Amino acid sequence: MKRKLNNIFLRLSAAFGPQHWWPAENAFEVIVGAILTQNTNWQNVEKALLRLKEQKLLTPKKLAKVRVEKLASLIKSAGYYNLKAARLKFFLRYFLRNYGGSIRRMARRDLADLRQELLGVKGIGPETADSILLYALAKPVFVIDAYTKRIFSRHKLAKEDADYSWLQQLFTRNLKHDVSLFNEYHALLVKLGKDFCRKKNPKCEICPLYGQ
DNA sequence: CACCAGGCAAGTA
DNA sequence: TACTTGCATGGT
Numbered sequence A: 001m002k003r004k005l006n007n008i009f010l011r012l013s014a015a016f017g018p019q020h021w022w023p024a025e026n027a028f029e030v031i032v033g034a035i036l037t038q039n040t041n042w043q044n045v046e047k048a049l050l051r052l053k054e055q056k057l058l059t060p061k062k063l064a065k066v067r068v069e070k071l072a073s074l075i076k077s078a079g080y081y082n083l084k085a086a087r088l089k090f091f092l093r094y095f096l097r098n099y100g101g102s103i104r105r106m107a108r109r110d111l112a113d114l115r116q117e118l119l120g121v122k123g124i125g126p127e128t129a130d131s132i133l134l135y136a137l138a139k140p141v142f143v144i145d146a147y148t149k150r151i152f153s154r155h156k157l158a159k160e161d162a163d164y165s166w167l168q169q170l171f172t173r174n175l176k177h178d179v180s181l182f183n184e185y186h187a188l189l190v191k192l193g194k195d196f197c198r199k200k201n202p203k204c205e206i207c208p209l210y211g212q
Numbered sequence B: 001c002a003c004c005a006g007g008c009a010a011g012t013a
Numbered sequence C: 001t002a003c004t005t006g007c008a009t010g011g012t
Helices: A002-016 A027-036 A042-054 A060-065 A068-074 A081-099 A103-107 A111-119 A126-136 A146-154 A164-174 A179-195
Strands: none
Touching: A002 A164, A002 A179, A027 A042, A027 A081, A027 A126, A042 A068, A060 A081, A068 A081, A081 A103, A111 A126, A126 A164, A126 A179, A146 A164, A146 A179
16 A cells, blocks of 8 residues: 555646745744635635735734634635634634644644544534644645545545544555655645536546556 | 535534 | 535636
């Protein structure tokens, strides 16, 4: 399986090249983006992030001061705006209380404890927590998403009902724990999911993994 | 028009 | 435990 997972990575890497994830100017922006992109197209998230930047509000303290109603109106384009405004507030309260809004202080904490902490914040589930750990804090954590589940199920590398933890262990047990590798691998799986391994009209015959 | 997008929490049985 | 539903905009 180690050989197989590395082969898949090499094929995707050769087919698609560098994905340059996570698209953001800083770690805090990654976190906000991670919450806004829940079940949402990234394009719509970018518009919301741009609005926050235009208003010079994309910092922990500034965002914490904004009324939740105003925050919701600013992130409208990302969908679920009332829900996500509340979730951003939940995270901000946690982030400011525990780390004073400092990414560096947060990153110093023990990884397993930090993951549990994040999962304790309302609105942050496994995928969002792991996205924050990997893409904002540069921790060697593999992110599992709907695309990864579908791709591995289609290619018979996992059962259809394999859960988050099972899939994550498949990667972490068989790959070198390398932040750059985990970063690029997940980004490539998303790319493959978008371009080939769709629910409808999957392009299986011309998928870079066809026959693997 | 229908369907989907880089999920999560709460409710039900 | 294992489903189901609400959340909501914008692109194809």
